[in-house]
Amino acid sequence: MQNNTRKPLLRALVAALGFSAVLGAAAADPLKVGFVYIGPIGDHGWTYQHEQGRQLVMEKLGAQVETSYVENVPEGADAERVIRNMAKGGFDLIFTTSFGYMNPTLKVAKQFPKVTFEHATGYKQANNLATYLSRSYEGRYVGGFLAARMTKSKKIGYVASFPIPEVIRDINAIQLALDKYNPGSEIKVVWVNSWFDPGKESDAANALIDQGVDVVFQHTDSPAPIQTAERRGVYSVGYASDMAHFGPKAVLTSIVNDWGPHYVKSTQAVLDGNWASQDFWGGLAEDTIQLPISDLVPAAVKTEAQQIIADIKSGKFHPFTGPIKDQSGALKIAAGVVASNTDLASMNYYVENVKAELPK
Amino acid sequence: MDLDLLSNILYAMVRTGTPLLLVALGELLCEKSGVLNLGQEGMMLFGAVIGFIVALSSGSLWLGVLLAIVAGMLLALLFAAVALGFNANQVATGLALTIFGVGLSTFVGAAWVGKPLAGFEPIAIPLLSEIPLLGRMLFAQDALVYLSFALFAGVAWLLLKSRIGLIIQAVGENPDAASAMGLPVLRVRTLAVLFGGAMAGLAGGYLSLAYTPMWAENMSAGRGWIALALVVFASWRVLRVLLGAYLFGLASILHLVAQGIGLSIPANLLAMLPYLATIVVLVLLSRDALKTRLFAPLSLGQPWQPGH
Numbered sequence: 001m002q003n004n005t006r007k008p009l010l011r012a013l014v015a016a017l018g019f020s021a022v023l024g025a026a027a028a029d030p031l032k033v034g035f036v037y038i039g040p041i042g043d044h045g046w047t048y049q050h051e052q053g054r055q056l057v058m059e060k061l062g063a064q065v066e067t068s069y070v071e072n073v074p075e076g077a078d079a080e081r082v083i084r085n086m087a088k089g090g091f092d093l094i095f096t097t098s099f100g101y102m103n104p105t106l107k108v109a110k111q112f113p114k115v116t117f118e119h120a121t122g123y124k125q126a127n128n129l130a131t132y133l134s135r136s137y138e139g140r141y142v143g144g145f146l147a148a149r150m151t152k153s154k155k156i157g158y159v160a161s162f163p164i165p166e167v168i169r170d171i172n173a174i175q176l177a178l179d180k181y182n183p184g185s186e187i188k189v190v191w192v193n194s195w196f197d198p199g200k201e202s203d204a205a206n207a208l209i210d211q212g213v214d215v216v217f218q219h220t221d222s223p224a225p226i227q228t229a230e231r232r233g234v235y236s237v238g239y240a241s242d243m244a245h246f247g248p249k250a251v252l253t254s255i256v257n258d259w260g261p262h263y264v265k266s267t268q269a270v271l272d273g274n275w276a277s278q279d280f281w282g283g284l285a286e287d288t289i290q291l292p293i294s295d296l297v298p299a300a301v302k303t304e305a306q307q308i309i310a311d312i313k314s315g316k317f318h319p320f321t322g323p324i325k326d327q328s329g330a331l332k333i334a335a336g337v338v339a340s341n342t343d344l345a346s347m348n349y350y351v352e353n354v355k356a357e358l359p360k
Numbered sequence: 361m362d363l364d365l366l367s368n369i370l371y372a373m374v375r376t377g378t379p380l381l382l383v384a385l386g387e388l389l390c391e392k393s394g395v396l397n398l399g400q401e402g403m404m405l406f407g408a409v410i411g412f413i414v415a416l417s418s419g420s421l422w423l424g425v426l427l428a429i430v431a432g433m434l435l436a437l438l439f440a441a442v443a444l445g446f447n448a449n450q451v452a453t454g455l456a457l458t459i460f461g462v463g464l465s466t467f468v469g470a471a472w473v474g475k476p477l478a479g480f481e482p483i484a485i486p487l488l489s490e491i492p493l494l495g496r497m498l499f500a501q502d503a504l505v506y507l508s509f510a511l512f513a514g515v516a517w518l519l520l521k522s523r524i525g526l527i528i529q530a531v532g533e534n535p536d537a538a539s540a541m542g543l544p545v546l547r548v549r550t551l552a553v554l555f556g557g558a559m560a561g562l563a564g565g566y567l568s569l570a571y572t573p574m575w576a577e578n579m580s581a582g583r584g585w586i587a588l589a590l591v592v593f594a595s596w597r598v599l600r601v602l603l604g605a606y607l608f609g610l611a612s613i614l615h616l617v618a619q620g621i622g623l624s625i626p627a628n629l630l631a632m633l634p635y636l637a638t639i640v641v642l643v644l645l646s647r648d649a650l651k652t653r654l655f656a657p658l659s660l661g662q663p664w665q666p667g668h
Contacts (some may be wrong), residue, residue, distance in 0.1 A: 040577030042473035190619040197581040198572040203613050207620035210368045224572040248474045
């Protein structure tokens with residue numbers, strides 16, 4: 001009895017599946033590209049910029065691609081589920097756009113060898129898993145230079161998210177710029193343990209300003225720290241997207257991430273069948289980072305900043321050029337040596353003059 | 361620790377605790393009448409987005425506040441219609457309301473992301489704000505914080521001193537008896553739910569017009585849930601709601617301040633404090649089943665219809 005009722009149903013299912021497969025093949029298959037976002041696309045920061053990148057892919061590649069995204073995906077078990085569902089759901093190329101997606105992405109990539117994955121800001125690759133990140137430390141260094149020139153209190157604040165290499169590297173870059181252009185200045189760091197919580201980010205900025213900080217950096221995704229700086233009458237440096245209009249009297253520059261060109265290039269490569277796993281680092285030279293400098297900065301300082309930008313672009317100068325020592329005074333990068341991408345990707349120490357203690 | 365630092369901490373504590381206080385006061389009244397509305401986060405976000413849009417387009421912050429309140433009440437009305445009118449499960453309805461509110465606010469606010477707004481500025485009351493230690497905390501806040509002080513006093517009076525408070529609690533403890541006495545149970549509950557919505561909407565308005573004057577998706581970042589826990593934390597007592605809200609505020613800024621002055625307390629531990637405190641209180645409360653029953657409104661969360 002049971003068998004009899006089940007078999008026709010099964011047969012119908014198989015037929016339906018086969019039919020849809022035929023249909024799918026008949027239409028010129030668009031490449032399905034998926035994006036996994038850590039925050040809301042309306043954060044006006046990190047995720048917003050990735051979303052701009054996705055828009056560029058659709059604009060440039062049109063009917064060849066079909067894209068979609070999932071936003072507000074927490075790092076951890078949820079991420080793995082979302083990524084696996086995408087892989088199962090017939091996506092050909094999946095971008096996962098937060099550091100904490102590293103292990104979930106690697107795990108799913110191993111299970112779906114035919115799907116192409118790209119993970120932002122991580123350091124684990126596979127044959128079908130590439131990594132890409134922005135050399136945001138280049139922007140931080142220039143921001144650090146501006147802070148060094150503009151600070152009166154010699155105290156610079158940093159609203160930080162989580163103690164991962166990307167964030168530690170950026171803090172170090174600022175300290176190195178301070179050491180060079182305004183020795184004796186120090187950076188104060190407050191960890192908010194979140195990528196996106198405007199209230200908390202604002203509280204953290206307030207706590208820093210209460211301590212005499214007069215330039216506020218942020219490594220979180222909302223414009224709240226900038227708004228707070230504007231209200232309190234101190235300077236700030238924006239992150240991820242151009243946040244100048246949130247603090248016209250505060251923002252010296254914003255370290256703007258432009259992911260679009262990379263997304264278009266990678267998607268095109270998959271379309272052409274010549275995608276290969278790589279570890280892509282995009283900085284000022286690749287236009288992955290842009291630094292719109294405000295008119296709050298005096299012309300002479302601006303010219304100096306443009307020179308530093310030009311030197312970084314041409315490769316004449318690298319912010320992490322030895323000798324670089326850690327807080328204990330141990331030599332990490334030898335004199336005259338430029339830090340390799342591996343050094344940078346695994347940076348888990350503060351440089352010598354950072355006064356704060358790194359959370360364990 | 362100097363006096364200035366302490367004064368700054370107390371000031372920030374009240375600022376941070378205010379959205380929690382507003383939502384929790386509304387939910388307290390709602391739960392006192394026997395209705396559990398888990399939709400706080402959704403009502404808050406909808407209030408935040410509507411308040412922001414109205415304030416930015418009209419140029420009037422107060423009109424924004426007013427419409428934020430109305431927005432919260434609209435969603436609360438939806439909840440009342442489904443949970444009270446059709447007698448649906450309150451937990452499920454509340455959860456659905458949160459999901460709906462988050463989605464709706466995102467949809468409505470899509471075009472308003474990334475626009476700056478000059479929000480409520482702190483108003484320092486002359487002389488009083490000069491009082492050492494407490495002056496800044498109590499007399500140098502923005503208008504909505506002052507409003508929250510007044511609302512606390514109002515709710516406290518309502519629950520502890522007024523006849524209306526007795527009616528609300530009678531309805532929440534035993535709707536059958538209240539109904540037999542001729543009290544309009546459903547009307548009382550509906551009004552309590554609407555008040556809860558108004559307070560959540562106002563809290564949302566506080567976020568998008570005063571605390572961090574902007575609209576960003578999900579900007580409440582779980583504060584609605586904390587406020588819900590807070591009502592239990594306070595074992596349904598109004599003064600404890602106030603203390604609890606500020607305690608949460610203090611716990612959530614303390615680790616930021618500690619880092620700012622360079623104290624090497626593990627930040628993760630401090631960040632956990634508010635949540636740890638909730639769990640401890642919940643465990644303590646539920647250890648003694650009788651005690652929990654004494655504190656919680658007896659008919660909390662149970663559907664009720666007149667005449668059976």
